[in-house]
Amino acid sequence: MLARWAPLVNEFERVRREMDRMWEALDPRSGRPGLAGTYPLLNVMEDDERLYVEAELPGIDLNKLNVTVLSTNELSIEGERRPVEIAGTWHRQERGVGQFKRVVNLPVPVDAEKVEARYEQGVLTVVLPKSQLAKPRQIAVKAE
Amino acid sequence: MTTQATPLATRETTREIVFTPRVDILEKEDELVVLADLPGVKADDVEVKFERGELTLHAKCSPRWTGRRGLQTEYGIGDFWRTFTVSEEIDSTKISAELRNGVLTLHLPKIEQVKPRKIAVKGE
Secondary structure (H helix, E strand, C coil), rough: CCCHHHHHHHHHHHHHHHHHHHHHHHHHCCHHHHHHHCCCCEEECCCCCCCECCCCCCCHHHHCEEEEEEECEEEEEEEECCCCCCEEEEEECCCCCEEEEEECCCCCCHHHCCCCCEEEEEEEEEEEEECCHHCHHHHHHHCC | ECCCCCCCCCCCCCCEEEECCCEEEECCCCCEEEEEEEEEEEHHHHHEEEEECEEEEECCCCCCCCCEEEEEEECCCCCCEEEECCCCCEEEHHHECCCCCCCEEEEEEHHHHHHHCCCCCCCC
């Protein structure tokens, strides 16, 4: 009797493992559950003059990559990764394809006119000069 | 092809954090094609080894955030490392690799005699 059920149990197990694997695939680098399904993952950095928004986007078609400053504190990154066009038998397919879009709220206002974006080695870096109002200002302390 | 788990201690790494790159593996009649996402890696920093049926991929990723303060960090960077056991007979002298836009494409040509040969059937 047990033997009859075994294939079904195996099937449940297989589906469960497959689903676990899917979740992992959605969130491969950060390991943070809150970001599952978020693409691309972003790192936001700053120095005194600028904000930097960086995303790993290997193998992106630059013609389909749109970086838009929506306002002084909102940046949108959208694009598409095209499917692999090689005829053959697939042994493994882990690299995601398709369209993506992400809007990020910037922590300080930026000068939208001077925003620049670079794409090197599959990494997108958006450099956003901070608006004058947001830059730290050293206040001279006057003595008597 | 199967992925093989290897203890961290045996990995040749330059820094502590090591990431497993995502790959696509395709088999064509005369070769295996491996595509691996290696964002932020320069061509000189990729090492591909093929030894006794084992393909090892190791890529160094240089830090690029020096002098910046992190405000929102969703991913880390570090070296990429992965190994595969290849069951096909590969001509290791003819393996070629190309890195473009952070994607590594590896071509692993099969040894001649492994390629399917069409046998002509003679009639009377």
